[in-house]
Amino acid sequence: MGKTLGYARISTDQGQDATSQKAVLEDLGAVVVFVDIGNGSKLTGRDQLEAALRLLDEGDTLLALHPDRLARDTGDLLTIAKRVIEKKAVLRINDPAITLDGTDIMAEVMLTVFGLVGMMEKHFIKARQRRGIEAAKLRGDIYKGRPATISPDAVRDLRQQGFGATQIAKRLKIGRASVYRLLAA
Template sequence: MELIGYARVSTVGQDNGLEIQKQLLNEAGCKRIFFEKVTGANIVKRSELKEAIQFLDKGDTLIVTKIDRLARSIIDLHNIIKELSAKGVNVRFLKENIEFQAGGNNNSLQTLLFNILGSFAQFERDIIVERTGEGRERAKKQGKHMGRPSKDRKAIEKALKLYAERESNGMSVNDISKITGVPRSSIYAELKKIQVND
């Protein structure tokens, strides 16, 4: 009977969040922790979760810090719990302070609470996705550029500077494009903007 942990963050940049989850799982007594950086919605690529499920034996307990770290939809959550329960594996969620016993030895209130919390986790995610989408649409309508601005902008500015100094540096647009990594079409488009503004 072992305590096995599972931790997940949605993006590569969330290393701190992953470390916090690992620390909580270690404090909970986990002998081994499976972890990955992948969105909860992308079930197909969650290889570490699949490996954890295969690793777990009857009588073991899978410990997760929060419900939404294990699954992001109520259907996905129930499928995972059902699969683990069939193997005789218990599931414990630290934040929600719920443990789901294998074999259905759970009272009706606990089951109701689990379903409500799982639904809230999915609802919260859907709201975030919806708001993000609305924010993008608003920004596009206002003519704001979405994406990675700073690095590209610096390269364009460097290209325009080299273009302005081409009499002294003897560079062609092709040369400038190769040095800065800015496509010729982008250089010409930026030059056109400057001419229009002038």
């Protein structure tokens, strides 16, 4: 019997914590838990998921608590499942209980259905967001998005001290693209 690798994802590190997901995954047998921070609407930038997939060997299991922790898109969810099966490993979702090893068409159907549910949920979230923005505009409120979380002054100060964009990004725990954007503003 192979090892079980857990995968958890939180949308943001502001007000969210993966501790409870990690604890449940470990209780379910995960020997290590990989955690990504970011939305599940795309696979790009999910370094920990990629690491977990690379480490899977034949007979291993990739375990997630819910399908939407893996992806909020049917195609992405099935891509992940295909990559797991190609390694002769098993994808196991805890809730709802789905075990996909490439031999059970019903497990694939269930995974597809829950992928569709995730896509619908993503659509409804975006629709509510658009309605909220439109309502704010009708009231005369100026919609500016969420408040800035990065201090432009801190970026400029570090730049004046001679730090490069990569060093600034690491020190402030932000993306390099954000550093470039703030320096250009």
